[in-house]
Amino acid sequence: MDIFVQQVVSGLATGGIYGSLALALVMIYQATDVVNYAQGEMAMFSTYLAWTLINAGLPYWVAFAATLAIAFVGGLAIERVVIRPVENAPVLTIVIVCIGLLVILNSLAGWVYSYIQKPFPSPFPEKPIRIGNVFFGAHDLGALGVTLVVLLSLYVFFRYTTLGLAMRAAAQNPVSSRLCGIRVGWMLAVGWGLAALVGAVAGMMVAPVVFLDPNMMAGILIYAFASATLGGFTSPGGAVLGGLIVGVIENLVGTYVRFIGTELKLTVALAVILVVLVAKPSGLFGRAAVHRV
Amino acid sequence: MSGAGLRRAVVLAAVVVACVLPFALSNFRLFQFTQVFIYAIALLGLNILTGFNGQISLGHGAFYAVGAYTTAIMIDKWNVPYGWTIPVAGLLCLVVGFLFGIPALRLEGLYLALATFALALAIPQILKYFEHWTGGSQGIVLSKPRAPFGLTLNPDQWLYFVTLGVLLVLFVLAANLLSRRTGRAIVAIRDNPIAAQAMGVNNALYKSLTFGVSAAYTGVAGALSAVAIAFVAPDTFNVFLSITFLVGIVIGGLASISGAVFGALFIQFVPNWAQDISKAAPWAIYGIFLITFMYAMPRGIAGSLRLVLGRLARLSGGTRRVA
Numbered sequence: 001m002d003i004f005v006q007q008v009v010s011g012l013a014t015g016g017i018y019g020s021l022a023l024a025l026v027m028i029y030q031a032t033d034v035v036n037y038a039q040g041e042m043a044m045f046s047t048y049l050a051w052t053l054i055n056a057g058l059p060y061w062v063a064f065a066a067t068l069a070i071a072f073v074g075g076l077a078i079e080r081v082v083i084r085p086v087e088n089a090p091v092l093t094i095v096i097v098c099i100g101l102l103v104i105l106n107s108l109a110g111w112v113y114s115y116i117q118k119p120f121p122s123p124f125p126e127k128p129i130r131i132g133n134v135f136f137g138a139h140d141l142g143a144l145g146v147t148l149v150v151l152l153s154l155y156v157f158f159r160y161t162t163l164g165l166a167m168r169a170a171a172q173n174p175v176s177s178r179l180c181g182i183r184v185g186w187m188l189a190v191g192w193g194l195a196a197l198v199g200a201v202a203g204m205m206v207a208p209v210v211f212l213d214p215n216m217m218a219g220i221l222i223y224a225f226a227s228a229t230l231g232g233f234t235s236p237g238g239a240v241l242g243g244l245i246v247g248v249i250e251n252l253v254g255t256y257v258r259f260i261g262t263e264l265k266l267t268v269a270l271a272v273i274l275v276v277l278v279a280k281p282s283g284l285f286g287r288a289a290v291h292r293v
Numbered sequence: 294m295s296g297a298g299l300r301r302a303v304v305l306a307a308v309v310v311a312c313v314l315p316f317a318l319s320n321f322r323l324f325q326f327t328q329v330f331i332y333a334i335a336l337l338g339l340n341i342l343t344g345f346n347g348q349i350s351l352g353h354g355a356f357y358a359v360g361a362y363t364t365a366i367m368i369d370k371w372n373v374p375y376g377w378t379i380p381v382a383g384l385l386c387l388v389v390g391f392l393f394g395i396p397a398l399r400l401e402g403l404y405l406a407l408a409t410f411a412l413a414l415a416i417p418q419i420l421k422y423f424e425h426w427t428g429g430s431q432g433i434v435l436s437k438p439r440a441p442f443g444l445t446l447n448p449d450q451w452l453y454f455v456t457l458g459v460l461l462v463l464f465v466l467a468a469n470l471l472s473r474r475t476g477r478a479i480v481a482i483r484d485n486p487i488a489a490q491a492m493g494v495n496n497a498l499y500k501s502l503t504f505g506v507s508a509a510y511t512g513v514a515g516a517l518s519a520v521a522i523a524f525v526a527p528d529t530f531n532v533f534l535s536i537t538f539l540v541g542i543v544i545g546g547l548a549s550i551s552g553a554v555f556g557a558l559f560i561q562f563v564p565n566w567a568q569d570i571s572k573a574a575p576w577a578i579y580g581i582f583l584i585t586f587m588y589a590m591p592r593g594i595a596g597s598l599r600l601v602l603g604r605l606a607r608l609s610g611g612t613r614r615v616a
């Protein structure tokens with residue numbers, strides 16, 4: 001039972017990370033109908049920047065905040081420069097451009113920082129926290145906390161600020177929003193910036209666990225895809241919940257199902273994606289896609 | 294000379310050059326060209342699916358792996374002559390691809406890309422898991438076949454001709470398939486599925502069949518690569534292999550048969566040159582080419598060449614042809 005509780009909590013912690021990355025994917029998908037394959041690499045790159053800042057002697061939380069700012073500007077710039085020219089292009093074009101972005105960021109990180117794994121500091125104490133008979137990793141709890149704070153602030157931002165409202169309007173009905181004086185193009189760019197910011201948080205929270213290396217996000221991106229698919233690509237809350245569910249499933253399956261263990265973890269994600277897409281393509285909380293004939 | 298005549302002449306010249314090459318190049322260069330032919334077959338497979346039929350696959354490395362492992366296991370475990378393993382690998386991939394194509398029917402555009410992307414990421418793990426068959430991370434080591442019938446060719450030259458032969462057969466088959474009724478149906482589904490359905494095309498059947506044929510091509514390429522490299526290991530079939538294929542068809546030319554050859558030349562030789570700059574450089578170049586081609590040359594090298602050739606033919610007073 002103790003092991004079970006421990007696994008669930010640690011599953012929630014990784015699930016929170018999957019959830020934030022999934023949320024980043026969903027934010028971009030809702031605003032621009034693009035599934036951003038480069039989301040994971042953007043997060044990875046931001047994490048490397050954080051590593052550079054910390055190594056330059058900045059205290060952790062200062063570096064954290066600075067990284068978020070850089071990630072935001074970077075995401076915004078990528079939308080303006082790379083995505084905007086193909087905004088209305090066919091799906092294939094957009095997928096290819098995103099894959100191109102993935103490849104560029106990946107190789108750039110390899111070029112600048114080499115492919116050798118680097119340790120990344122955790123801001124939380126190493127000593128596990130004991131509650132009753134159960135030990136929880138302090139980083140797990142901390143990461144879960146940080147993720148929840150980020151999600152809550154995003155919720156507040158979208159629900160209670162004018163800019164958040166304008167962004168939702170731009171995503172929902174670009175034409176009417178433009179008539180109301182909302183600069184739709186910029187709203188989309190800000191959406192990319194925010195998504196990059198959320199991704200950077202996910203990257204910095206997961207790096208102490210998986211170590212920093214240019215390919216560290218590949219597996220996590222697939223889990224984020226699985227989470228977003230499970231929760232529904234049209235539902236931000238669903239994506240986060242999907243992340244938590246996928247994180248817990250991953251941990252429980254890895255612990256209790258002998259033949260899967262850790263060796264087939266990615267296959268579990270693939271199975272989740274396929275099953276959801278075939279059985280309920282809109283996910284648990286998403287809207288079914290409607291096509292105009 | 295008319296556009297079609299010119300094109301035929303160019304193809305013929307290319308085949309003649311390809312037949313002379315083995316006697317002019319070192320074994321290492323020759324091996325590189327064998328690899329180009331193998332890539333070209335795989336790219337043609339992916340192009341049939343993505344370029345002509347409009348189903349996006351980011352996971353064709355998986356079918357390449359299935360083909361390679363089918364051949365490797367048959368040779369290693371059952372001592373089957375390699376010549377027989379290649380059609381078996383193709384058939385197996387045809388079936389696997391067809392079956393994967395059925396759930397793929399329900400997935401459009403982005404979602405299909407997503408599912409196949411996940412497949413590409415998962416395949417090395419799956420290969421390692423069935424250690425008993427696949428030899429786990431160690432992979433399977435094979436031996437290079439010798440030339441039969443007392444031909445005085447060394448193994449590299451022999452493999453080169455085998456691959457070239459398979460390539461030519463498969464290219465002719467694909468050209469015939471795509472230029473006729475079936476091909477028109479395949480393209481119609483890409484351009485307007487509803488109209489295609491209304492014209493009496495059985496979308497579901499054609500889409501899954503296209504998936505199967507595409508997988509079979511890529512599987513044959515994988516099988517040939519197992520024979521040529523004489524080694525298979527799970528980590529060579531990672532997600533970047535699938536992305537390499539995507540790079541190949543984009544640069545060669547989407548929805549173009551000859552584009553597969555240009556794409557294959559690109560993905561074989563450009564990374565080699567770029568490697569001298571930095572280990573990461575080939576991928577940086579891939580990425581930049583992917584994006585620039587999408588902006589500037591969306592029809593790839595083949596499309597741009599066709600444009601130029603068409604203009605030349607028209608300038609020289611040839612008959613007007615719609616490519």
